[in-house]
Amino acid sequence: MSEISQEYCIPSSHPSLAGHFPKSPIVPGVVLLDYTSTLICHWKNRIRIKSLSQAKFHHPLYPEQLFTIHLTQSTEKSIKFECLKAEEKLLSGTFIIETTA
Helix, strand or coil: CCCEEEEEEEECHHHHHCCCCCCCCCHHHHHHHHHHHHHHHHHHEEEEEEEEEEEEECCCCCCCCCCEEEEEECCCCEEEEEEEECCCEEEEEEEEEEECC
């Protein structure tokens, strides 16, 4: 089983925030999923994400807050992920992957 963690911060200037609760923006879940899938592809460059089999949003993330993406390759065909702000779980789930030629 292999693991990796990476810290990020979504800037308040991120284009997705303008229309997502403009007076009190929160980072859209799709942005967290995009950061997560990008990290997977950089970490495991010989795989392709086939699907998102599970995702659960636990708490919101606000712009300019540090958060960590933690990935664990639990099986040959799946990678589990968690997005954490300090010890608070923001998002968790599993991507199904396949090896590319």
